[in-house]
Structures are given as structure tokens and as C-alpha cells.
Amino acid sequence: MLRDPWAEIEDDLRDIRRKAEEKLAVEHLDIPLETPPEGLGDICFPAFQYSQALEASPEDCAERIVSAMDTGEYFSKHEAARGYVNSFIDWGKLTPQVVESILSLGPEFGGLEPKDERILLEHTSVNPTGPIHIGRSRNSIIGDTLARVLRRAGYDVTTEFLVNDTGRQMVVLTWATQNISEDELPKARRDKDDHLIVRYYQKAYEILESDTTLEKTIEDLVLRLDRGEEKIARDVKAVAEKVMEGMVSTLKEIGVTLDSYFWESSTILDGSVHEVIESLKRSENAHSDAGAYYLDLESSGIHGWDARFFFTRKDGTSLYTTRDIAYHLGKFKRCDIAINVLGEDQKLGMKQLTLALDMMGVEKRPETVFYAFVSLPTGKMSTRSGTTVLLDDLIDESRARAAEEVKKRRPELSPERIESIANIVGTGAVRYNILRVQPEKKIVFKWEEALNFDGNTAPFIQYSHARACSILRKAPDRTGKDYGLLAHPAEIRLVNTLSRFPAVIRNCAGSLRVHSLASYAYDLSSDFNQFYRDCGVIRAEPELRDARGALVECTKIVLVSSLDTMGIQAPEEM
RNA sequence: GGACGCGUGGCCUAGUCUGGAUAUGGCACCAGCCUCCUAAGCUGGCUGUCGGGGGUUCAAAUCCCCCCGCGUCCGCCA
Structure with missing residues (x-):
């Protein structure tokens, strides 16, 4: 084996x-x-x-x-x-071993030996102020795929979403839902809580531009929330929960589910952030400016306009990174390896967090995967000003495009069947399109690229799978007796690629980089399509037919596994 | 001003960590391939100063230095 x-x-x-x-x-x-x-x-x-x-x-x-x-x-x-x-x-010797291994391991092929370490993987963690846009979805897609890769690599993985239910943005949103009336707002694009509520958020920021008294109101509310005033905390959490519900249902559409949700406010309520503050104050690098405490990081190699890292406000309340430190200390107790998927705007914050851990004498460190932003040809995306492409809209468009393609090719299928295939193909295309690019490259989103289903795309891979299924429906036997017959260049090439799948998982897990899994799945599909052209299966002589049937079965197994590891489903026909 | 990242044919992209054989593929475009397992496929063609300059090396897309362009950050926001 x-x-x-x-x-x-x-x-x-x-x-x-x-x-x-x-x-x-x-x-x-x-x-x-x-x-x-x-x-x-x-x-x-x-x-x-x-x-x-x-x-x-x-x-x-x-x-x-x-x-x-x-x-x-x-x-x-x-x-x-x-x-x-x-x-x-010596393929004559290796091919039978590879084929037999894949057939007998099935979906377990590519799974690595179980590890003792528990991984806590934080991803998504988007502020619950409105629907998820495609930029934020890059976090979820990378994070969810990484979780799948690490599980396949033998780790015990828990995914977690850090929910921001503290701070100014959430206060603005909460104030808005209580003080702005529905008829001041434009009609929502969808009847879904995240879409309904984001309108209040956008309206509030519009008001804030001219209304200075509102600024004071907000500041006062932020202060009261940070001091732990219960009524306000409850209101904020209630709004956050509603928006979260909308976001979670969107994520579920593209196969992303999280195991755990950590509410940021709990670091204030359970006193853990207070302990962090007291500990940091004892550092020799800690200083105070008009009552607000900061660490001087100039000596740690942080330079710029300001090398001070403030960890309290002048009133003694905590700041985001301070709470994040408390959160990380808690994470370290719950896992052996903490991994974060974060936008590249978080780099300095994570550096500050690391230096603060140094000063607190904490040894453990989170490993972080940073990704660059997705922008539009017209420029940046912004939830506040509404210049975004929403994930819900992209999913809809992608499914619609997929449905169109299925109808064109398979008019005999029932509407339900078409819808089901279009769902799988449309959402798969969305995930793959983000996944295939290495995370540090910025992406300029273009509709015509996102809705392209030819070439290096998920539908291409899914199509190869559907072809394999089609052969298997017609091939009577999926196991041959003599795999040494698989000696055609296209067959050897396919076996070669199949044999590398576990190594691909190993490399992705080791480097925490998942884009090469996308390349692999594409290469495998491409090799299979060449085999499909050159090596007829059901019309071949019985022994060769059975051996080829087994190779098709192996390809199907590995295609399903690699797609599944990317969170993409494999339709039996399309 | 400082820090980090990115720059590869018209467009997108792999390779960069760990230097090595004529730089990977896709999109678009052109020409072919369905009496034969699904043509969302396959074959061929067209496109390249690997941002620029220097250096190290037998050998540089890859390592080092300088410069240019783009992105992100440098808040008692999150």
C-alpha cells in the first residue's frame, strides 16, 4: 500500500x-x-x-x-x-501499486497520518455591519480551504470567527437601528437581515459627515459600552447577531461553516483584557501620555510617523489590539497551534501583538496567513459608501450563468436537476476563482473573469469529473486484473499526477498555502482530458477496458477529494 | 518619512522560500477536431527586455543593493 x-x-x-x-x-x-x-x-x-x-x-x-x-x-x-x-x-511496476492503493484507500487517499496537535484556525472575522462583499469572502474561502487541507493532513482543526461586538463601528450601527426610521432609507436589495441593516449603517455615516452633535452621542455610547454597561452591550450584541445570521447563511451557500464564534466583548466581561493591560503596564517599555498607556516600539524596529502602540485610552478602556492579545492568550490555552487568516491591513497590528507578547514573556505565537485586498476596476470597495460587489450577488450571477450553460447543453434534464447542477457549478466557480491566486497578490475583480467557465476554472475540473462518472456508468467493471496494461503515455502521465496528490496536501499544509491545490486539480483534469481523448475505455478490449475503468475510478476519487478539499462539490453529470 | 507585499506576452497567472535544461498554464485571437465514453473538451498557431539598473555566481524570474510603479499600514478606530 x-x-x-x-x-x-x-x-x-x-x-x-x-x-x-x-x-x-x-x-x-x-x-x-x-x-x-x-x-x-x-x-x-x-x-x-x-x-x-x-x-x-x-x-x-x-x-x-x-x-x-x-x-x-x-x-x-x-x-x-x-x-x-x-x-x-519503472511504471510497469509502480502503476499497479498506485492504482491499487487509490482503489483501496478511496477517499482516504491523500489523507496523512493523524497528528497530535490541535489547531485553532481563525478566519473570516468580518465586522457584522452588513452583507459580506467579495473582498471579505477571500478570507473565508482561504480560511475554510486551509481548514480542510489541515484536516486532511491529519490535524484536529477547529475554526473560529472573532465577532466584533465592541467599539465605534458597532455603536454607530446600533444607534442607527434605534434612531433612524425605515422610511428614510432606500429599499433593501434583499429581504435578508444583513442587507436590511447595512442601510442604517450607511445612513448613519452619511449623517455623521455633517452632524457634530451625533459625534458626541456616539463617543458617549462607545465609552459606556467599553466600561461594560449592560443595556448597551445587549443592544449591540442583538444587532450583531442579526447581521451575523445573514452573513452565516451567505457563507453556507459557498460551503463555508465555522465551528465556533468568539464574541470580542467577552474579553472585557471576563476581565482578561484587564489582566493584559496590567501586565503590559509593568513592562519597562510602557509609558503614559495624558493617562493613555502605550508601548514604545521604536527600539523593537518599528518606525514611521508614530512608533507608539497604545493599549489603553486615557480613560483606561481597552483598544482593539489589546483585546486581541487577551483573545490570543485564551486561544493558546485551547490549542497547540493558533492560525489566523487576516487581511494585509492587519500586519502592523499582528506585529504589535507579537511584540506585546514578548514583553509579557509569552512564548507562543500565532501563525498568520495574510491576503491582499480585492478591488474593482473603478477602485476600492467600501461598505460604508456601498461601493462593493456583494457575495450574495456574485453567487446569484454565477448560478444563473451556470444554469444557462446547463440548459444549453442538457435540455433534456429536469428543471430541478438543472438547478442543482447550476448551484454546484456556480458556487464552485466562485470559490475556485479566489483560491487559485496566491494570497499576497491583489485581485481586481472583473465580472467577465468571475463568470468565465472555460480553462483554469472549477467548472473545467467538475466537467472532467462528470466525464469520468459518465464512463463509469457505462463501464461494467471498475477493477482490472492487470494494471501493467496501462502503458500509454497519457495513462502514465495520469498515474504520475495521481501519485502526487498526498504530496500536494503535505506541501499545502506545511506552507499554509492552498493555491497550489487549485493548480493540482487543474493539472489532473487536464491530464484526464488527454487520456479521455487518447484512450477509449468502454470500446477497448475487455482486459484493457477493465484496467482503464479502474484508472478512471482512481481519477474520480482524487478529483472528488481535491475538489472537496477546496470546498467544491463534484456533480455526477453536467 | 518609515514598514510590509506585489510587478512575468494584449489581459490573468505558476514558478521566487530551497539559483540550474528551450519561463507554467489560462483568457482573448487565428486554423483545425463531434457517424466514436458529455466539444464547459482536444490539437496546432500567434503573442515574453520575467518593472529598470547594478552586483554575487560556472549559472539569476529566483539571492544582494539602488531606483520606478501599484497596494496596504504607520488612529487614545476596529
Whole structure:
């Protein structure tokens, strides 16, 4: 059983290389393994670095190493070319092992050995002031996918949403719902609490621009809330809960669910933020300016207009990052590894949090995945001014587009079936479109790109899956007797890619970067589509047909697993 | 002024950590492929000073330095 075929292959090659090094009496060099260009082999490494030890040209080095290498467990031969050592896998031997492993492990293929560590993964944590826009959804999609990757990698993962129910923004919103009447507001685009309530928020900020007395009212309310006045805290929480309900239902549409919600106000109510403040005040870097306390971070390498990190207001109440420190101390007690998914605007805040932990003598640190903002061709998105593309709208448009495509291709399907497929395809496209880009790249959202279902998209991958299902419905046998028959270049290429899936999960989990999972799923689909063209299944001779049927089954299994790990469903037909 | 990130064909993007073979794919565009398992597919073509300049190296998209452009932050907001 090969749980992680590619790891076995790499270990084998490293082993063979080490023996060759010993034979040639050269010092061991851990040269990274690479993939050679098409046709030159399956796995390779450059031999340039041996030229000093062997006193030879790179070409000669490669020759001499190759001649000292044996075939090991999984290789048929090694070749020297232009200073590289190119190794060829013995597919006749490996293919049956890979196919049998995937068939017997099924959805477990790509799952790594269970780990002891508990992970607390914070993501989304968007302020409950209105509906989620596509920029914020990047957080949820990356976070939810990362949780799925880490679970598959064997960790015990709990996801958590930090709900902001304190501070000025929420006070403004709460005041607005109590003091602005419905008829002053534009009609809501949807009958959904987050859409209904955001209008009050936007109206309040409009009023605040000219009304200075309201400013005073708000300041007073913020103060009272921060001191823990119960009535206000209850009102804020009630509004937050309503908006949260709307946001949570939107997230559920794209397959994002969270295990836990942590209300920020609880750090004030349970006294934990007070303890943080007292502890920070004892630091030698703590100073006071007119009663407000701050840490001087100039000596810690923070420079700029102001290197002071204020952790209390002049009235002694806490500030956001102070509460976040309290929250993190609590998290550390509940897990072994704390991971955050945050917008890149939070970088300084996390740096300040880290330095504050230093000064408090706390050893643990959160690991953070930062992502860049999504903007529109017209500029930034802003909930306050309403210049956003809402996730609800994107989901609707994407589903509608998908329904149109299904109707065009499969007019015989029932309306219910069409709707069901369009739902899966539309929401899958939304997730994949965000997921495929590495997180630090800013995204300029364009409708025509978001609604494109060709090429490197979720529908492409889902379509490959539907094709595989279609073959399997018609192929009588999904297990063959002789997988050695799978020797066509397109078959070998497909087996090669299938064998790497566990390694992809391992790499994504290790780096906390999930975009390469999207590339993998695309590559697998692409390989399958070439196999589909070149290797007929149901019309092949019985033995070959059964072996190919098994390969299709393997592809289906891994496509489903990789899509599932991205939170994308796989339709049986489309 | 300071900090961090990004810059790869007309547009989008992989590779950058860990330097190595003619830089990965997609969209768009052009030309082909459905009497044959779903053409949301496949094949071929067209597009490249890897932002610019210097340096290190046998070898730089990748490492170092300087510069330019874009994004984000530098609040007793969250």
C-alpha cells in the first residue's frame, strides 16, 4: 500500500543517490529533486554541485553519478544529460501499486497520518455591519480551504470567527437601528437581515459627515459600552447577531461553516483584557501620555510617523489590539497551534501583538496567513459608501450563468436537476476563482473573469469529473486484473499526477498555502482530458477496458477529494 | 518619512522560500477536431527586455543593493 507514492519515489531516489555518493567517495549534497522537461525522465537533479568534489565538468559529473547509481525500488534507469541526472520511473511496476492503493484507500487517499496537535484556525472575522462583499469572502474561502487541507493532513482543526461586538463601528450601527426610521432609507436589495441593516449603517455615516452633535452621542455610547454597561452591550450584541445570521447563511451557500464564534466583548466581561493591560503596564517599555498607556516600539524596529502602540485610552478602556492579545492568550490555552487568516491591513497590528507578547514573556505565537485586498476596476470597495460587489450577488450571477450553460447543453434534464447542477457549478466557480491566486497578490475583480467557465476554472475540473462518472456508468467493471496494461503515455502521465496528490496536501499544509491545490486539480483534469481523448475505455478490449475503468475510478476519487478539499462539490453529470 | 507585499506576452497567472535544461498554464485571437465514453473538451498557431539598473555566481524570474510603479499600514478606530 502506497499512502504517499511520490514520497516513496523521492526517498528511493535520495537513497540511490546517497549510495552513489558513498561509492564515489564524495561528500553528501542534499540537492533538491526537480521535474525534468517533457520526455527527459520523471524526476531529476542537477549534478553541477559535484564538480568540485569530482574535479570534473558538470557533464562528466552527471555521467559518473549515473554510472554509480542503481535502479533501486522504483526506477528503470537513470540518464545523464547536460549536467543533469534524469531518472525514469519503472511504471510497469509502480502503476499497479498506485492504482491499487487509490482503489483501496478511496477517499482516504491523500489523507496523512493523524497528528497530535490541535489547531485553532481563525478566519473570516468580518465586522457584522452588513452583507459580506467579495473582498471579505477571500478570507473565508482561504480560511475554510486551509481548514480542510489541515484536516486532511491529519490535524484536529477547529475554526473560529472573532465577532466584533465592541467599539465605534458597532455603536454607530446600533444607534442607527434605534434612531433612524425605515422610511428614510432606500429599499433593501434583499429581504435578508444583513442587507436590511447595512442601510442604517450607511445612513448613519452619511449623517455623521455633517452632524457634530451625533459625534458626541456616539463617543458617549462607545465609552459606556467599553466600561461594560449592560443595556448597551445587549443592544449591540442583538444587532450583531442579526447581521451575523445573514452573513452565516451567505457563507453556507459557498460551503463555508465555522465551528465556533468568539464574541470580542467577552474579553472585557471576563476581565482578561484587564489582566493584559496590567501586565503590559509593568513592562519597562510602557509609558503614559495624558493617562493613555502605550508601548514604545521604536527600539523593537518599528518606525514611521508614530512608533507608539497604545493599549489603553486615557480613560483606561481597552483598544482593539489589546483585546486581541487577551483573545490570543485564551486561544493558546485551547490549542497547540493558533492560525489566523487576516487581511494585509492587519500586519502592523499582528506585529504589535507579537511584540506585546514578548514583553509579557509569552512564548507562543500565532501563525498568520495574510491576503491582499480585492478591488474593482473603478477602485476600492467600501461598505460604508456601498461601493462593493456583494457575495450574495456574485453567487446569484454565477448560478444563473451556470444554469444557462446547463440548459444549453442538457435540455433534456429536469428543471430541478438543472438547478442543482447550476448551484454546484456556480458556487464552485466562485470559490475556485479566489483560491487559485496566491494570497499576497491583489485581485481586481472583473465580472467577465468571475463568470468565465472555460480553462483554469472549477467548472473545467467538475466537467472532467462528470466525464469520468459518465464512463463509469457505462463501464461494467471498475477493477482490472492487470494494471501493467496501462502503458500509454497519457495513462502514465495520469498515474504520475495521481501519485502526487498526498504530496500536494503535505506541501499545502506545511506552507499554509492552498493555491497550489487549485493548480493540482487543474493539472489532473487536464491530464484526464488527454487520456479521455487518447484512450477509449468502454470500446477497448475487455482486459484493457477493465484496467482503464479502474484508472478512471482512481481519477474520480482524487478529483472528488481535491475538489472537496477546496470546498467544491463534484456533480455526477453536467 | 518609515514598514510590509506585489510587478512575468494584449489581459490573468505558476514558478521566487530551497539559483540550474528551450519561463507554467489560462483568457482573448487565428486554423483545425463531434457517424466514436458529455466539444464547459482536444490539437496546432500567434503573442515574453520575467518593472529598470547594478552586483554575487560556472549559472539569476529566483539571492544582494539602488531606483520606478501599484497596494496596504504607520488612529487614545476596529
